[in-house]
Amino acid sequence: MPDDTPELKPRLHGEMLSTSLLAFLKGWNAYGYQLAQKLAAAGLPESDSGTVYRTLRQLEKSGMVSSFWDTSESGPARRMYTLTKAGELFLSGWIDVLQNYQKILHGALEGFLPPADDAGDTSATAAR
Amino acid sequence: MPDDTPELKPRLHGEMLSTSLLAFLKGWNAYGYQLAQKLAAAGLPESDSGTVYRTLRQLEKSGMVSSFWDTSESGPARRMYTLTKAGELFLSGWIDVLQNYQKILHGALEGFLPPADDAGDTSATAAR
């Protein structure tokens, strides 16, 4: 019998992948392969390695990181990434977003105390 | 002069949008238009309303929510959404992901203490 339900298995992409990569680069240079391993080790949902490489290139195009080839170690050359000032700014701005997101998720799962200042709008029509 | 830098303006989509919607539905029924307003009021980056509606339908297809038409109020009919057991499970599983993500972002921005148990791997090769 064919499985009909579309999967919604957790995956890391979009802003969450981009910002995780930027965060790992804060204070350290790193290369793609290494960053992919760190993501896996950090308990985040897996990302395809191709997606990681393409995301890094896209971050470079938008000025969040810069890169250079590192041939100082033995083995295949590594494209080392460095966080730019713009990337750092974007990252710190994203922290606010994360805080609000966090509030929503945790509010939902622990008896969710209604936030004292959110009372008086049309949302009072919520059913049951 | 044409702007050449690709935009990376924050937008809410993917897992973050889905889980925010699920969280808002915990304990309450709500309809799409209302949820879109809640997202905006919650200090999260904007989402296109079309995207919100489509995301809700997709959550329904994957069994995270169920819906019914509500014609009890005046005005256009509303498609009311209810969180399912599967949606609740997915949501609580996602909390762990969020916690790890949070750790990474905050670790990056506050002097980032090296986590005591993460020392002994190849990541020691990180350059300056």
Next chain:
DNA sequence: TCCATCTAGATGCAAGTTACACATAGCTGC
């Protein structure tokens, strides 16, 4: 009655993003 406006939901399409498979290339050990 006609029209504008607001609420509510939805879709067509172009552009962008992703997963999966595969390709390339340097190095190590046999």
Next chain:
DNA sequence: GCAGCTATGTGTAACTTGCATCTAGATGGA
């Protein structure tokens, strides 16, 4: 040489998103 590991990438189909646009009920004004 060649298998296996490290490291970076690409082709392609499928999926997702933003924007514009559409339908439709209700309301209020001219």
